[in-house]
Amino acid sequence: xxxxxxxxxxxxxxxxxxxxxxxxFTAIAxxxxxxxxxxxxxxxxxxxxxxxxxxLWSLKADQLAEGARVLSRDFGFREALxxxxxxxxxxALDNLRGRLALDRAFxxxxxxxxxxxxxxxxxxxxxxxYALDGGATSGVLRLNDSAYQAVAxxxxxxxxxxWVVFAERLTEAEMASLESLASIPxxxxxxxxxxxxxWRSTDAGAVDPDLAQLIDAARTDSKPLALDTAQGExxxxxxxxxxxxxxxxxxxxxxxxxxxxxxxxRALMLTLALVGLAGLGVLVFGSWLLARSITRxxxxxxxxxxxxxxxxxxxVSVATRDEIGRLAESFNAMASGIRERxxxxxxxxxxxxxxxxxxxxxxxxxxxxxxxxxxxxxAIGVDRFLQLRAALGYxxxxxxxRQLALRANALSPDAVCARVSxxxxxxxxxxxxxxxxxxxxxxxxxxxxxxVRIDDQTIxxxxxxxxxxxxxxxxxxxxxxxxxxxxxxxxxRRPVAAFDAAxxxxxxxxxxxxxxxxxxxxxxxxxxxxxxxxxxRAGAVTGxxxxxxxxxxxxxxxxxxxxxxxxxETGHIRALTRWTLEQALRDQAALRLAGHDLxxxxxxxxxxxxxxxxxxxxxxxxxxxxGRICLEITETAVIDHPETAHxxxxxxxxxxxxxxxxxxxxxxxxxxxxxxxxxxxxxxDKEFILTLDRxxxxxxxxxxTVDLAHSLGLKIVAEGVETAESLAILTGMGCDLAxxxxxxxxxxxxxxxxxxxxxxxxxxxxxxxxxxx
Numbered sequence: 001x002x003x004x005x006x007x008x009x010x011x012x013x014x015x016x017x018x019x020x021x022x023x024x025f026t027a028i029a030x031x032x033x034x035x036x037x038x039x040x041x042x043x044x045x046x047x048x049x050x051x052x053x054x055x056l057w058s059l060k061a062d063q064l065a066e067g068a069r070v071l072s073r074d075f076g077f078r079e080a081l082x083x084x085x086x087x088x089x090x091x092a093l094d095n096l097r098g099r100l101a102l103d104r105a106f107x108x109x110x111x112x113x114x115x116x117x118x119x120x121x122x123x124x125x126x127x128x129x130y131a132l133d134g135g136a137t138s139g140v141l142r143l144n145d146s147a148y149q150a151v152a153x154x155x156x157x158x159x160x161x162x163w164v165v166f167a168e169r170l171t172e173a174e175m176a177s178l179e180s181l182a183s184i185p186x187x188x189x190x191x192x193x194x195x196x197x198x199w200r201s202t203d204a205g206a207v208d209p210d211l212a213q214l215i216d217a218a219r220t221d222s223k224p225l226a227l228d229t230a231q232g233e234x235x236x237x238x239x240x241x242x243x244x245x246x247x248x249x250x251x252x253x254x255x256x257x258x259x260x261x262x263x264x265x266r267a268l269m270l271t272l273a274l275v276g277l278a279g280l281g282v283l284v285f286g287s288w289l290l291a292r293s294i295t296r297x298x299x300x301x302x303x304x305x306x307x308x309x310x311x312x313x314x315x316v317s318v319a320t321r322d323e324i325g326r327l328a329e330s331f332n333a334m335a336s337g338i339r340e341r342x343x344x345x346x347x348x349x350x351x352x353x354x355x356x357x358x359x360x361x362x363x364x365x366x367x368x369x370x371x372x373x374x375x376x377x378x379a380i381g382v383d384r385f386l387q388l389r390a391a392l393g394y395x396x397x398x399x400x401x402r403q404l405a406l407r408a409n410a411l412s413p414d415a416v417c418a419r420v421s422x423x424x425x426x427x428x429x430x431x432x433x434x435x436x437x438x439x440x441x442x443x444x445x446x447x448x449x450x451x452v453r454i455d456d457q458t459i460x461x462x463x464x465x466x467x468x469x470x471x472x473x474x475x476x477x478x479x480x481x482x483x484x485x486x487x488x489x490x491x492x493r494r495p496v497a498a499f500d501a502a503x504x505x506x507x508x509x510x511x512x513x514x515x516x517x518x519x520x521x522x523x524x525x526x527x528x529x530x531x532x533x534x535x536x537r538a539g540a541v542t543g544x545x546x547x548x549x550x551x552x553x554x555x556x557x558x559x560x561x562x563x564x565x566x567x568x569e570t571g572h573i574r575a576l577t578r579w580t581l582e583q584a585l586r587d588q589a590a591l592r593l594a595g596h597d598l599x600x601x602x603x604x605x606x607x608x609x610x611x612x613x614x615x616x617x618x619x620x621x622x623x624x625x626x627g628r629i630c631l632e633i634t635e636t637a638v639i640d641h642p643e644t645a646h647x648x649x650x651x652x653x654x655x656x657x658x659x660x661x662x663x664x665x666x667x668x669x670x671x672x673x674x675x676x677x678x679x680x681x682x683x684x685d686k687e688f689i690l691t692l693d694r695x696x697x698x699x700x701x702x703x704x705t706v707d708l709a710h711s712l713g714l715k716i717v718a719e720g721v722e723t724a725e726s727l728a729i730l731t732g733m734g735c736d737l738a739x740x741x742x743x744x745x746x747x748x749x750x751x752x753x754x755x756x757x758x759x760x761x762x763x764x765x766x767x768x769x770x771x772x773x
Contacts, residue, residue, distance in 0.1 A: 015287035016280065023276040030272060035258075039235065042184065042256050046237040049182040049254050053239070056178065057252075061138045061151055064166045067100050068153040072164045081107065081115075082157045090116055104148060104167035108132060110160050120144060127194075130246035132163045139242030140250035141167055142192045145200075150244050186256040195247025233258045297324045301331055308335055311342075352419040354394070355402040363418035363426055363479065372470040376429045376437045379482035380404070380445060383462035383490070385423030396454055400461065401425060403452045411447055424486065426479055434469060434498060441465050442496045464489045468499040476504075510562075514572045516552070517563055521579050526550050528583045529746040532755065533601070533717065534738045536731045541756060543599040543630070545739065546584040547746050548576070564605075573605045574614060581618060585625040587749045596756045601630040601660060606637030609645035619655045630658035632683065642676070649678060660717065665705070674712060681736070682709040686720025689740070693725040706733050 071077055071092065080088035089107060093116040097105040106116035112129045114120060120143050128141065132152055141150035148167035155162045168174070175188045193199045234257045241250040297316075301324075304314040314335050316328045350362035358366075367377070382388065382401070389397035405417040405425055417427040429444075431437035445465045452459045466485025470478045481499040488504075489497035520526050526548060533543035550558045567573040581602055588600045608614050622629050631652060637645060649659055658680040666685040674682075684705055688698050702718070709716045718730050721740030730738055744755055 011290070012284060012287045015290075016284045019283045020280055023280060027269075027272065027276065031269065034269070038258065042235045042258070045182065045184045046186065046235060046254050046256060049184075049186055049188075050237050050239050050252070052181055053178055053188065053252055053254070056181070057149070057241070060149060060168070064100075064102075064149070064151040064168065065138065065153065067096065067102075068151055068164045068166045071096055072153040072155045078155060078157045078161075081155060082161055086115060100166070102166050103169040104143070104150070104165070106165055107155070107162050108152075108165060109162040113162075117143075124245070127245040127248065128165070131244050131248075132165075134246070136242070136244050139244040140170070140190060140192055140248075141165075141244040142194070142200075142248065143167075146170075147190050147192050147250075152244070182254075184256055185260065186254050189253045189255075190241065191251050191253055192243065193249045194245070297328060301328060304331065304335070308338065313339070354398040355405070355419055357402060357405050357425075358416055358418040360418060360420040360426070360479065363416055363420065363428075364477075366416040367428065367470065367478065370428065370470075374430050374432060375470040376431060376434075376441075377426060377468050377470060377478040377482040378429050378437075378441050378444075379420070379424055379426045379466045379468075379479075379486040380408075380448065381424045381464050381466075381486050381490075383464055388459075388461075389422075392459070396457075399454050400452050400459060403454065404448050404461070404463075407448050407450075408444065411444060420479065420483070424483065426482060429467075434467070437467055437469075438496055438498060441467055445495055463495070465496045466499060467496065474499075474501055510566060513558075513563060513566055514570050517550070517567065517572065518575060520550060520552070521575065525552060526579070527748065528580070528587060529748055530587070530600070530752045531739060531746040532744045532752065533599075534721075534727075534743045536727075536735055536738055541598070541743075541759065543601060543737065544752060545601040545632070546580060546587075546603075548580055549746075568605055568607055571607075573607055574611070577605060577608055577614075578617070581621060581629075584629070585621065585627045588627055588629075589625065590749060591753065591756075594753050594756075596753065597628070599628045599630050599658070601632050603662065604631045604633050604637075606634060606645075609633065609637050609648050610641040612644065612648060615648045615651055619651065619657070622657060623655065630660050630680070632660040632662040633677075634662050646676065646678075653678060653680070665701070674708070679714060681715035681717055683717040683719060686740070689718050689720040689726060689730075690722065692729055693723060699729065702730075702735075703733050706735055710734065 074092075077089065077092050079085075080092070093105045093107070096102070104117060106114055106120075108114055108125065108129055112126065114125045117125075124143050136152065138151040139149075141148045147170045149170060150165055150167035152163040152165045154160055155164055170190050175190070178188050179186055191199050234255045237254040239252045239254070241252055243250040300316050304316045308314040315332050350358060350365070352359045367375075382404075385397070388400070392400070401419055401423075405419070408415065408417045408425065408427055412427065412429070415427045415429060417425055420426045429437055429440060431440055442465075445463050449461060449463050452461055464486055466482045466487070466489050468478045468481035468485055472478065472481070474481060476484070484504055485497050485499035488500055489495065517526075527550075529547050529549050530544040531547060532541040533545060534540070535542040548560055548564070550560070550563060552558050564573070564576070567576050584600050584602050588598070591598055608618075621627075633649075652659060659678070660681045660683050661674075661677060661679045662683045663685045664682050665688055682705070684702060688702050691698050692702060706716045715736040716734075717737040717739060718726075718735050719739045721727050721730065721738045721742050723742055726740075727738055727742060744752075747755065
């Protein structure tokens with residue numbers, strides 16, 4: 001099968017197929033030409049045979065008519081017939097029958113009687129009488145299932161008294177004598193048909209239906225036609241004959257098999273076939289030799305191309321000077337050019353184009369070939385590199401890195417020092433332990449930190465470095481871990497630090513946490529809890545803060561600080577906020593049905609204050625649910641988009657939604673924010689409340705904040721109330737609302753309903769502790 005997929009096989013098959021097709025076309029043309037010529041010859045012979053039969057039939061009819069005429073005019077015979085002398089008439093008929101060798105000689109009277117043929121079927125006699133009466137004088141006559149050539153002459157005495165009929169039987173011998181007169185061995189048969197009956201041959205046998213159809217269509221000028229029979233195809237000529245019988249028909253059928261006509265040409269056809277097959281064999285062999293001469297150099301080129309594809313050296317040696325030889329020369333030149341370009345590309349792929357130093361790919365290749373035992377990767381970064389590049393330009397900044405790399409190579413000749421980023425060099429170090437590697441790296445950084453002189457300029461550089469061991473089961477590669485160690489060193493404000501896996505954590509799991517959170521929102525993994533807010537003046541719970549909790553099916557409880565922060569960073573905070581608001585509105589409606597009308601506070605991310613379409617969506621949701629919602633925002637929420645944030649806050653307040661400034665005092669608190677953010681309440685951060693009963697300084701700060709908020713028309717909420725003393729102090733300061741574990745811990749909807757129901761049972765609560773009891 002492989003030979004038919006190769007070029008050599010296809011060429012051989014192509015040439016052989018073309019020659020075979022031409023040979024087959026020639027054979028078909030010769031066959032049809034010979035067949036046509038044979039048909040024309042046979043048709044001509046059949047036509048000639050039909051003409052000969054017509055002539056012989058006429059001669060025979062004339063002979064019979066002459067004898068019948070002599071008898072019909074004989075006076076004695078007429079007198080005997082007229083007088084009814086039957087013996088004399090029959091004697092005359094017998095005498096004439098013997099003398100003329102007639103098969104039949106009889107008299108048909110004018111009255112329909114018959115003399116001299118007593119064995120003839122009366123029905124046949126009746127049909128003959130009608131034909132004679134109608135003027136028939138000669139033709140084919142069928143008597144007793146036998147066909148005869150018959151003639152009739154009227155007997156006048158002086159009136160018509162009958163007809164004398166002479167007939168010769170059309171036997172196989174008679175037909176054979178006729179066939180012998182033809183130049184070809186044809187077959188002659190006379191067919192007859194009585195009125196309403198099928199055609200029959202001379203021996204009364206049945207006629208093939210196809211032949212009968214041909215006979216029915218026969219005319220005096222018919223031409224020979226092809227006819228399929230049980231013996232094969234033959235050319236058939238049907239010539240109508242006169243019939244002596246009322247309604248009867250007769251026809252002469254001449255047939256000649258085509259296989260006899262083709263017999264003289266069989267030797268010629270066989271010779272042509274043998275010659276063609278021999279020529280085909282020679283052509284196949286010659287085509288194979290030609291194809292091999294073409295495909296050998298092509299195969300060599302193919303093999304060389306495969307080696308070139310696999311990165312091997314490839315040259316082709318072709319001695320011919322034809323097109324294939326020139327193709328081989330072009331291929332060799334192309335291969336040489338590719339090798340040269342590959343060398344340049346490889347050098348470019350392993351080199352930093354700005355400094356000419358090895359790049360990260362070259363460093364990783366060197367690490368792959370080095371023994372990892374006792375091997376460490378150090379990442380050395382230039383501090384404040386962006387400012388340095390802005391002052392010097394890209395070229396000189398790159399030159400600074402190149403000079404540092406040259407220094408490092410001079411201090412550690414065996415190390416590969418590569419530039420892996422714009423401001424970072426990475427090199428390999430060998431040491432017995434991590435502590436020894438850190439000492440060596442610190443010494444190297446100190447040596448490299450000396451000023452660099454470029455173009456008569458002295459440039460001071462500050463360096464930091466990170467270190468990572470190559471032999472470590474951490475999934476992050478050593479080069480990246482060294483870079484992370486550099487970032488950790490800068491964060492800790494240290495010149496050198498080793499990669500800290502614990503501090504790095506698992507960023508990959510955090511990346512998948514958001515998709516899991518979205519699925520958790522759909523699967524019901526997230527839930528809402530509510531922490532009551534105690535009104536110090538009314539001595540009752542008038543509100544609650546909605547807090548999100550997530551119980552992961554695999555990771556367990558996940559802190560809101562983790563997934564809420566990630567949601568803000570990744571942009572999924574909108575979906576979380578929408579779900580939180582929808583759930584808070586549903587739970588608030590459930591609280592109303594239970595008889596507790598509370599204001600529910602919902603934390604709103606600062607990012608949502610930069611999306612006006614979300615504000616419209618939230619306002620619509622709250623209005624549709626007839627909710628009483630307070631949105632808690634941090635004082636830093638308006639930093640990124642202050643104008644948009646202030647507009648959205650104004651839209652919320654115009655819609656009747658309260659605004660609370662959350663975690664006041666923990667961020668960049670200033671009077672300017674209190675002036676700009678038009679809020680309804682101010683929520684003091686718990687860091688000031690937790691030590692309120694122990695720190696006079698914190699108490700003073702809280703008191704001043706309460707007074708300031710009241711002066712601005714804001715309510716004050718203190719979160720982190722965990723002791724009765726803190727609640728008493730806040731109540732004395734005039735704080736409006738308190739929230740914390742002393743009031744109640746966050747609880748699910750059913751829990752807060754029970755909590756509020758129990759509070760109602762207390763007629764005169766003295767303290768939140770009593771309510772909680």
